[in-house]
Amino acid sequence: MSESxxxxxxxxxxxxxxxxxxxxxxxxxxxxxxxxxxxERTVALDPVGCAIxxxxxxxxxxxxxxxxxxxxxxxxxxxxARDVLAFLQDLAHRGFLDVAP
Amino acid sequence: xxxxxxPKTASIPPPMAMLAELTHRCPLACPxxxxxxxxxxxxxxxxxxxxxxxxxxxxxxxxxxxxxxxGEPASRRDLxxxxxxxxxxxxxxxxxxxxxxxxxxxxxxxxEAGLDHVQLSIQGVTAQKADTxxxxxxxxxxxxxxxxxxxxxxxxxxxxxxCHRRNIDDLDRLIDLSLALGARRLxxxxxxxxxxxxxxxxxxxxxxxxxxxxxETVNRARETLRGVLVxxxxxxxxxxxxxxxxxxxxxxxxxxxxPSGTVLPCHAAQTIPALTFENxxxxxxxxxxxxxxxxxxxxxTEWMQEPCRSCERKAIDFGGCRCQAMAIAGDASxxxxxxxxxxxxARVSQIADAAVAEPQGAPxxxxxxxxxxxx
Numbered sequence: 001m002s003e004s005x006x007x008x009x010x011x012x013x014x015x016x017x018x019x020x021x022x023x024x025x026x027x028x029x030x031x032x033x034x035x036x037x038x039x040e041r042t043v044a045l046d047p048v049g050c051a052i053x054x055x056x057x058x059x060x061x062x063x064x065x066x067x068x069x070x071x072x073x074x075x076x077x078x079x080x081a082r083d084v085l086a087f088l089q090d091l092a093h094r095g096f097l098d099v100a101p
Numbered sequence: 102x103x104x105x106x107x108p109k110t111a112s113i114p115p116p117m118a119m120l121a122e123l124t125h126r127c128p129l130a131c132p133x134x135x136x137x138x139x140x141x142x143x144x145x146x147x148x149x150x151x152x153x154x155x156x157x158x159x160x161x162x163x164x165x166x167x168x169x170x171x172g173e174p175a176s177r178r179d180l181x182x183x184x185x186x187x188x189x190x191x192x193x194x195x196x197x198x199x200x201x202x203x204x205x206x207x208x209x210x211x212x213e214a215g216l217d218h219v220q221l222s223i224q225g226v227t228a229q230k231a232d233t234x235x236x237x238x239x240x241x242x243x244x245x246x247x248x249x250x251x252x253x254x255x256x257x258x259x260x261x262x263x264c265h266r267r268n269i270d271d272l273d274r275l276i277d278l279s280l281a282l283g284a285r286r287l288x289x290x291x292x293x294x295x296x297x298x299x300x301x302x303x304x305x306x307x308x309x310x311x312x313x314x315x316x317e318t319v320n321r322a323r324e325t326l327r328g329v330l331v332x333x334x335x336x337x338x339x340x341x342x343x344x345x346x347x348x349x350x351x352x353x354x355x356x357x358x359x360p361s362g363t364v365l366p367c368h369a370a371q372t373i374p375a376l377t378f379e380n381x382x383x384x385x386x387x388x389x390x391x392x393x394x395x396x397x398x399x400x401x402t403e404w405m406q407e408p409c410r411s412c413e414r415k416a417i418d419f420g421g422c423r424c425q426a427m428a429i430a431g432d433a434s435x436x437x438x439x440x441x442x443x444x445x446x447a448r449v450s451q452i453a454d455a456a457v458a459e460p461q462g463a464p465x466x467x468x469x470x471x472x473x474x475x476x
Contacts, residue, residue: 020255020257021254021255021256021257022217022218022256022257023257024193024217026165026191028163028165030115030161030162030163031115031163035165037165037166037193037217038257039195039217039218039220039257039259039285039286040166040195040218040259040286040288040333042117042165042166092328093327093328094328094331095285095286095328095330095331
């Protein structure tokens with residue numbers, strides 16, 4: 001496991017998160033919500049989760065994502081950082097997010 | 102079909118997942134085969150077009166995940182077309198396979214067709230052990246090759262393993278093997294000793310001590326491998342205090358379509374003689390899910406008897422497994438006899454104790470193979 005991911009890399013602001021192959025976001029029209037689909041799992045996304053994952057493109061760093069969200073929502077950066085970190089760390093622990101250190 | 106089917110009550114949620122049993126054909130001969138004793142013949146299987154229609158109906162009614170299973174789904178010549186059809190509806194497509202019947206070319210075509218995830222079964226941690234359990238020489242080596250192709254494409258891989266008396270002590274090595282193969286998930290399910298497995302019960306039923314050690318190993322590995330390997334573990338229930346929430350509740354989360362198009366609330370539901378099942382050749386999936394008699398038979402909690410009816414756990418385990426209630430209590434609406442509150446709990450313990458006390462090393466009775474000597 002040389003190239004990846006996972007818990008050995010605690011999320012830092014330099015880290016670049018991306019959705020791995022086999023994890024994708026789609027609209028669930030029947031239930032009127034957006035979901036993250038992964039092997040054997042469905043995660044319902046709230047608007048905050050959607051906004052965060054919208055920025056996760058394998059290019060932006062975590063720091064850049066936080067900056068952009070703080071600007072968009074005119075919210076204190078440290079509060080946004082806390083929310084983003086908690087959300088993405090949880091996804092990483094469940095294998096739904098890859099992180100390039 | 103222009104009529105819109107209204108849910109029987111607003112409390113019936115649309116299904117999240119569909120298990121598509123594409124065929125009952127399978128090259129392996131596992132002694133715990135979970136397919137029904139009465140297998141669907143190839144000539145009765147749904148056609149490519151019929152499956153495509155079922156996938157569309159499933160997606161329209163809210164199914165998100167489709168599991169392409171069997172038997173061995175690769176025994177279907179049209180597996181690539183079926184995968185493409187499911188994927189075209191936006192369904193998350195999971196192939197549950199032994200790997201036998203897949204070639205590199207065919208696998209690449211599946212990836213091209215939109216396959217999202219592969220669950221590859223492993224029967225043991227060495228070729229000798231695995232091929233002995235599967236009753237198929239050379240199977241394990243081929244699986245390792247298939248895992249390599251999966252890893253190269255980047256498609257996420259889950260290793261699944263049925264654990265039983267003869268392989269459960271190898272769990273640490275199975276975890277190592279899963280990591281070496283690049284899996285991000287491992288599913289370990291303790292053998293269920295119904296159906297075909299019943300005739301091998303004494304050779305397959307793990308001991309209470311094995312079950313306890315396995316639970317410890319799983320808990321330890323989950324901690325040390327957090328973020329590296331997700332482990333889903335279905336413990337054996339014969340030594341448990343409470344039953345498993347079978348299917349997450351009858352007719353609540355998912356449905357199965359068998360190779361002939363019969364729609365089942367769980368893969369073993371046909372062991373309940375009082376139920377009648379409907380077929381996608383006659384009715385829409387939506388109509389069957391919301392209105393079908395079999396789906397409504399054990400939905401919710403109204404059907405329950407005591408001690409389930411007044412139990413504080415009835416929305417946790419939904420009374421347990423209906424098929425196990427049928428098999429042991431002779432009554433599909435009885436409390437799962439595994440439950441400590443069941444008057445038949447002692448009978449479950451007797452069955453388990455008698456099974457584990459049987460002499461070990463007896464020949465396994467393989468599915469679809471003539472009896473042979475123990476190896």
